Amino acid sequence: MRCTRCGAPAVIEVRRHNAGYCRACFEHVFRGQVERAIAKWHMLDADERVLVAVSGGKDSLALWDTLLDLGFAADGLYLGLGIGSYSDRSAEVTRAFAASRNATLHVVDLAEDYGFDIPTAGRKGSRSTCAVCGLSKRYVFNRAALDRGYDVIATGHNLDDEAATLLGNTLRWQTEYIARQSPVLPAKDGMVKKVKPLFRLSELETAAYAFLRGIDYVVEECPLVAGNTQLRYKDAMNAIESTSPGTKSQFLFGYLDRGRALFTAADDAELTTCASCGQPTTGRFCAFCRAQAQILGRRLVTPEPQRDGSDGAGGRGNERQEAEELADEVLPAELYGVEAR
């Protein structure tokens, strides 16, 4: 196979474009797709400070690499999840990448800073391991960006991630989640703007880019991810894509161009601040603080006295009310996403 652009031997085939590329042309095309996404969706301004959520995987490191190459003031944030050797290796490659690019890396450790790690959360909490992991990431990234004065959080969500999420929401007709799915989630009420500059690129492309750029990334899959719903949706989409190349991108891009306007966003819940940590939520306490309290066996305390004279935190009588509140609460997808619900 020859490079579609220059005729040199190709190293990667992108079937949905019916094209192949040599290394240099692929890197050019890859960066062009990122630039196109940023421009079309007004993701980043040249003078904005960007915090890249880096995990040590191919997507987030490829994203950080590309944003640096494009001249953005992009720093990294790594969240230590405490998943044994997997997290050790993830931290190692992330630090090595930051050092190689002379880039600033912030590190937050879930156990040190919030008192629990993900394996413990999976055992003790009521959420699935992946759900509490996603919740923790979104919470910590937002809080860290606010605390450190960043304008935008950039995440490594790719075409496959976004198409799988859209498929999952469509299969369940979760119309309010469908309406909110976007490569850009604007800032509001204590939530930093979030962007997904890789949403036009498939996982094959992000992996190939990382490999061709010589980026050492964690190839191993998270040991806690087996059976994850998102992976099953990806398998289903890949099965369709194998016989009909382009289906994934048509599904996602068609939704963004033509489908999204047909859904009315039901995200009109008024945001207030969490009584425990001050982060945005629609209830008394945010989902992260509730999960953390459950995992650590603590009770959440409302500082203001309740009408019945109790402190609002203790007492068996409040448990039912609290449970009902939690069940009814509509969490902002921009911060907590679908899995936290």
Place this chain on the structure above:
Amino acid sequence: MKVRLRNPDREVDVAGGRAVRDVLAELGVNPDTVLVIRAGELVTRETRVDDGEEIEIRPVISGGAER
């Protein structure tokens, strides 16, 4: 020829002298979900691989919590 598979890491021996796509088909691997690496370089599905060579089939799919 030797094929190194990942997640979990393992090695299998298959016949060479054919295209990568045929090796992937024998192993039941969707070509859109893996990088194929030979001697430190990416190769495409139509690349011929021979006995005595070694390739790595590296999955690209990641899942779990949103990043």
